[in-house]
Amino acid sequence: MTYITAGPSNGGPIRTGVVGYGLAGKVFHCPFIEASPEFSLDFIATNDPERRRQASRDYPRAAIVADANELLKHAADLDLVVLASPPGAHLEQGSAFLDQGVGVVVDKPFAASVAEAEELISKAEEVQRPLAVFQNRRWDGDFLTVKKILAAGELGEVYQFESSFEHWAPKTESRWQDVTPAALGGGVAYDLGSHLIDQALVLFGPVSAVRADLRTVREGGGNDDASYIELTHESGVRSRLWMSRVGAQPGPRFRVLGTAGAYVSYGLDGQEPALAAGILPTDERYGTEPAETWGTLGVSAPGYPAPSKVPTERGNYPAFYRGVAAAVQGTGPVPVEPHEALEVVKILERIHSEPQQP
Template sequence: MTGTEGSPRSIRTAVVGYGLAGSVFHAPLLSADPSYSLDVIATSDAGRQAGASSRLPGVDVVRDLAEVLKRATDLDLVVLATPPATHHPLARAALEAGLDVVVDKPFAVTSAQGQELVELARQLGRVLTVFHNRRWDGDFLTLQKLLAAQAFGAVTRFESRFERWSPAIAKAWKARATAADGGGVLFDLGSHLIDQALQLFGPATVLHAELKARRSDERADDDVFLVLRHDSGVTSHLSMNVLCAQQGPRFRVLGSIGGFTKNGVDPQEPYLAAGGSPLDPAYGREDTEWAGFLGRDAHLDRLPTERGNYPEFYRMLAAKILDGGASSQLPLPVNPEDAVEVLKVIEAARVFK
């Protein structure tokens, strides 16, 4: 992909949806990466339209994907940051318009829908990926580094949690959404936890699942516990809860010669939400008070957390697109087949409800 006289050309991008995902994650990350030009924001909400125009001067603000697709010949990439039930039809339309596509998680509301999009992208020769950004959380990168160094010996149990105190459902679409619409914490936070577990320890079977709706107006689930048995022999305990007044450790790993415990949550989301830039020196750096503990030989060592790196998702995607797109041998930041596997685990978990 080149501009005039062979000079590199930015990847012309539209972000559809300007709620939390669009405004806090995608727009700031794209704006900070010189490989992209953020040209269009699509949102039907008047307040969000005003916010996008104010924060991103020079970016065209339109109502919806239909308006985006009218200018498809002037674009290269569409990022879908819309509610889950819209992901399949919108991604299909964007692919058929000849555009590469990023879909926020969850990829779709069924694994069949996700697989259909994977096959369509393959047939059309388009790039398709899914924003499982928490592969680049600092604590997850720290854990990957420890596993690569075999710091625990043979891992036996992996515990992972996303727990919050959110007694009120803040978003209108979430208040309306059932599980069939992609609503609930299993689709939301659970997509991250399942993806991380599968990345660390490989394919897994759901041994046990508890899905509850604790809030009176919750139409799907807000308190979920899963037990996965990985083919590698590791057992994962995954907890996600948005009505949790006291949170447990973010990670706990137990192995034959050591263990690791990590509290706190990666700081990148709140940093971006407060208006910080991925280009800031402080971006992705966690306060030392949240360092995890590696336990071996009857003593504990504090381990500084690796720097979080959500920009790596878009760096890898740019490399792929600029190297020839779907025909390039460079890896995608997230293989959409991985996201289909996450959806299969979610579907298996719902059998226990």
């Protein structure tokens, strides 16, 4: 998908506003925008009093406004807006900024429905402005390692891909992920499953069949919180994906099985906790993983050498915003095409609307 852009209208850094200062805005977006000389962080929109104070302390040069509507009044002073808001708001907010000639980054889940995702894509094509979806876990270090191993053919013919994203949050909270119904993009399948499905599609391509088990385990849960999705790819590979908020002892992050061996890794990529701890993307430690967390490659069977440790590739979330800068400046494509993110939404909508197989 190609959009015609003229670059930042002021000839300088890409003037950027961020909608939302929860986990996504605070940890996954603002640090990269602030750290890159190609961007200026000019506005942060949040109506939560404590988050407003925190944003002002963290980014004193940014103007803090109440919400997306107030930020829209400053559209003439923006080249890009980042929607770190709940998925049910993405269509309305994204369309409004695109109509004002502002490029848009949308956090995942891309949209609450296929129809909303398609409408937002059509709007971006109509006004010829960049629209990118923040599927940041394409740049997880362990995922980059899997890609490297597959490209080298070290597993032979891959027939099964297992991936899990589980954490321990046994009580529901007031976050949109816990209280928003699936019809508006809430639940663990839309939240964490968006990452896992996207990674599977990147590795193994389109799917021919989908099966899922969506469960609500926690008392008072407003949506699914412990779910399983199985994808049969046209390539023949089967992806088995687990996502949970009640994973007291998580399983392997990745387990990739092939005819010549397997790769297994544990633990989530370290970029999120590093950012939450205040480690900036410019820090030399950023994106690196200690040897004790590396995955293993090989065969665990008599007569074979023990599986060997494989150094984890350096995590690289900054690559997403380098791609966004190129798209806004008109020198390259967006780093995650919205049509690719649309395929994820199609699968999520399908598993929520069709009767599920046991």
